Amino acid sequence: MATINDVAARARVSTATVSRALNGKSTVDPALAARVQEAAAELGYQPNGLARNLRRQETAVLALVISDVENPFFTAIARGVEDVAQNAGYSVVLCNSDEQLAKERRYLEIALQERVAGVILSPVGPSTNVDTLTGRGTPVVAVDRPLTEPSSDQVLVASRPAAQEATAHLLAAGYLRVGCLTGPAGVRTADDRLDGYLDGLRAAGVAPEAALVRRAEYRAGCADAAAAELLDLESPPDALLLANSPIAVAVLQALAARGLRAGRDIGIVAFDEVPWATLIDPQLSVVAQPAYEIGRVAAELLLARIGDHTRQPTATMLAARLIPRGSSRRSLGES
Amino acid sequence: MATINDVAARARVSTATVSRALNGKSTVDPALAARVQEAAAELGYQPNGLARNLRRQETAVLALVISDVENPFFTAIARGVEDVAQNAGYSVVLCNSDEQLAKERRYLEIALQERVAGVILSPVGPSTNVDTLTGRGTPVVAVDRPLTEPSSDQVLVASRPAAQEATAHLLAAGYLRVGCLTGPAGVRTADDRLDGYLDGLRAAGVAPEAALVRRAEYRAGCADAAAAELLDLESPPDALLLANSPIAVAVLQALAARGLRAGRDIGIVAFDEVPWATLIDPQLSVVAQPAYEIGRVAAELLLARIGDHTRQPTATMLAARLIPRGSSRRSLGES
DNA sequence: ATGAAAGCGCTAACAC
DNA sequence: GTGTTAGCGCTTTCAT
Numbered sequence: 039m040a041t042i043n044d045v046a047a048r049a050r051v052s053t054a055t056v057s058r059a060l061n062g063k064s065t066v067d068p069a070l071a072a073r074v075q076e077a078a079a080e081l082g083y084q085p086n087g088l089a090r091n092l093r094r095q096e097t098a099v100l101a102l103v104i105s106d107v108e109n110p111f112f113t114a115i116a117r118g119v120e121d122v123a124q125n126a127g128y129s130v131v132l133c134n135s136d137e138q139l140a141k142e143r144r145y146l147e148i149a150l151q152e153r154v155a156g157v158i159l160s161p162v163g164p165s166t167n168v169d170t171l172t173g174r175g176t177p178v179v180a181v182d183r184p185l186t187e188p189s190s191d192q193v194l195v196a197s198r199p200a201a202q203e204a205t206a207h208l209l210a211a212g213y214l215r216v217g218c219l220t221g222p223a224g225v226r227t228a229d230d231r232l233d234g235y236l237d238g239l240r241a242a243g244v245a246p247e248a249a250l251v252r253r254a255e256y257r258a259g260c261a262d263a264a265a266a267e268l269l270d271l272e273s274p275p276d277a278l279l280l281a282n283s284p285i286a287v288a289v290l291q292a293l294a295a296r297g298l299r300a301g302r303d304i305g306i307v308a309f310d311e312v313p314w315a316t317l318i319d320p321q322l323s324v325v326a327q328p329a330y331e332i333g334r335v336a337a338e339l340l341l342a343r344i345g346d347h348t349r350q351p352t353a354t355m356l357a358a359r360l361i362p363r364g365s366s367r368r369s370l371g372e373s
Numbered sequence: 374m375a376t377i378n379d380v381a382a383r384a385r386v387s388t389a390t391v392s393r394a395l396n397g398k399s400t401v402d403p404a405l406a407a408r409v410q411e412a413a414a415e416l417g418y419q420p421n422g423l424a425r426n427l428r429r430q431e432t433a434v435l436a437l438v439i440s441d442v443e444n445p446f447f448t449a450i451a452r453g454v455e456d457v458a459q460n461a462g463y464s465v466v467l468c469n470s471d472e473q474l475a476k477e478r479r480y481l482e483i484a485l486q487e488r489v490a491g492v493i494l495s496p497v498g499p500s501t502n503v504d505t506l507t508g509r510g511t512p513v514v515a516v517d518r519p520l521t522e523p524s525s526d527q528v529l530v531a532s533r534p535a536a537q538e539a540t541a542h543l544l545a546a547g548y549l550r551v552g553c554l555t556g557p558a559g560v561r562t563a564d565d566r567l568d569g570y571l572d573g574l575r576a577a578g579v580a581p582e583a584a585l586v587r588r589a590e591y592r593a594g595c596a597d598a599a600a601a602e603l604l605d606l607e608s609p610p611d612a613l614l615l616a617n618s619p620i621a622v623a624v625l626q627a628l629a630a631r632g633l634r635a636g637r638d639i640g641i642v643a644f645d646e647v648p649w650a651t652l653i654d655p656q657l658s659v660v661a662q663p664a665y666e667i668g669r670v671a672a673e674l675l676l677a678r679i680g681d682h683t684r685q686p687t688a689t690m691l692a693a694r695l696i697p698r699g700s701s702r703r704s705l706g707e708s
Numbered sequence: 709a710t711g712a713a714a715g716c717g718c719t720a721a722c723a724c
Numbered sequence: 725g726t727g728t729t730a731g732c733g734c735t736t737t738c739a740t
Binding site: 039082084085086087088089090091092097099107108110113114116117120124129130131132133134136141144145147148150151152153170173174175258284287290291294312313314316317318319 | 374417419420421422423424425426427432434442443445448449451452455459464465466467468469471476479480482483485486487488505508509510593619622625626629647648649651652653654
Binding site: 053064065066067093095 | 709710713716717718
């Protein structure tokens with residue numbers, strides 16, 4: 039594999055000149071520059087990024103560590119990050135922690151070892167630790183979920199009021215026994231959505247029933263059991279607030295298996311807008327989170343931080359939007 | 374940031390010993406090893422992966438370049454890749470080419486410059502070129518779509534017979550005017566599915582009608598216009614074969630907007646199993662591709678190739694499976 | 709404007 | 725078993 043030395047030899051110049059010519063840094067005699075370009079082309083020279091980065095002590099790549107590649111919410115964030123990064127000349131590598139602390143830790147370690155310019159991550163849980171990163175001067179932005187030690191920028195969504203609003207909406211629609219199926223304890227969004235749900239009950243003067251609350255993993259295929267438990271209760275809920283879309287899939291499947299119809303038999307509101315929300319009958323009422331926007335803002339924050347390591351950490355709180363559809367309407371009208 | 378020199382100084386040994394102790398390569402005196410460990414811990418030493426890779430001339434990371442992060446088919450592939458990579462001690466970085474040649478080229482260049490151990494990619498199109506990679510000895514495995522110069526391993530799905538079977542299925546169900554909405558010309562899966570569709574018509578002695586065939590981009594939100602054209606035809610199709618799930622979303626939305634019901638009014642079979650296939654009414658008939666398996670096999674092939682660069686390129690062809698559901702049934706029965 | 713040379717942090721011969 | 729040392733390929737002073 040051709041190196042800068044080969045190019046220099048072939049162009050009969052020094053390696054310094056090759057470097058300058060190829061990077062367009064300092065000004066180089068046009069004739070020499072041309073010779074260099076030609077030699078590089080003939081040799082099919084590809085600069086060794088490793089060597090360059092080692093020398094420069096910096097990399098133009100951002101790491102994005104998300105907790106579930108299969109969740110559309112996170113892939114939408116990825117798109118937001120990527121668009122901003124590309125514009126600024128950065129590449130982004132996506133790492134899937136799969137909601138597993140060990141994988142997450144491993145990817146963060148790699149990010150550190152590979153000296154990426156910055157990291158955006160949705161922390162798997164409360165014990166996620168980024169001190170090694172920040173300690174070494176690698177800027178970190180947390181998305182979706184906060185870091186326990188907030189020395190980093192954060193871009194979150196106000197889940198709790200959104201969950202409260204969704205609960206109030208279900209109550210207002212006439213449902214009496216509203217339940218909640220949320221994510222694992224310790225995961226902030228899961229706890230917030232549960233708290234918001236309780237807020238909603240309280241505001242309406244409804245006494246919460248522990249039996250109507252369940253937790254499940256956030257990933258696909260993990261909420262089946264919890265969904266079944268809830269629906270098969272002696273006195274089951276007549277409405278449900280669901281904390282994300284994989285959970286919604288599980289519940290909707292359980293509903294179908296029991297011949298239950300959303301809206302009429304059981305009111306449903308789920309977090310996260312999905313492409314199929316309007317394809318099901320009745321249509322799925324959702325709390326839409328600005329996923330792409332989260333990614334966009336996070337990337338901007340990260341780049342700003344990379345440019346100025348002295349910036350104070352900021353916390354951005356984005357709003358979620360309730361989109362009421364048929365699944366939270368008791369009447370039989372069209373979706 | 375602490376370097377190996379700092380650790381060596383603190384442990385009062387040479388850098389070579391530190392390297393040996395930390396990498397567990399050659400055997401080191403337990404006492405010294407302990408001193409090294411301690412010094413490293415105290416300093417919060419994190420090896421510089423850049424320097425290590427530069428020296429070793431290799432990296433334990435695989436690049437996975439997929440053409441659309443938002444398509445569940447590709448994220449399922451990613452999971453397959455990741456599971457086997459992790460087991461083998463490799464990490465995988467995911468890059469999203471977004472069906473854009475320029476982005477893809479850029480990511481491949483980065484993969485080359487960063488000297489990743491190998492690359493798995495779903496080529497954006499026929500002009501995707503990996504010669505620079507293979508020329509430099511970086512193994513490449515193509516997934517989902519073939520490379521035009523097949524000097525690399527390939528893991529594909531037999532789309533054409535699957536599309537033929539799906540078409541035959543629609544015809545057998547009693548639909549008379551079966552149309553097809555496929556992906557961009559030049560994208561092999563799109564062309565194959567179209568060809569398979571034509572095979573299906575031919576086998577049944579049905580004359581193809583150009584008016585019933587449309588192409589659209591594979592990404593979400595791109596097939597709306599094509600779907601509308603098809604449905605608003607003077608004599609519209611009474612059944613449709615759809616080449617992927619984002620296209621299916623577009624068509625199902627167009628159906629809903631026109632008050633048309635899948636199955637009864639228009640038979641639908643779409644490529645790619647999705648979590649919501651059984652949530653819609655009628656349920657969506659699909660051609661299920663073994664996405665996770667594709668990723669698994671591709672990663673295994675890549676690792677084998679990394680271990681032995683002299684291996685001959687192989688071509689693996691996986692089968693797809695038709696799952697008939699309500700959307701391809703004319704009767705009014707349950708889903 | 710160009711070249712010589714140092715050195716980024718690490719590993720792997722090679723000596724001892 | 726341990727230390728010395730020579731690079732990996734590049735960028736960047738520092739001279740010229």
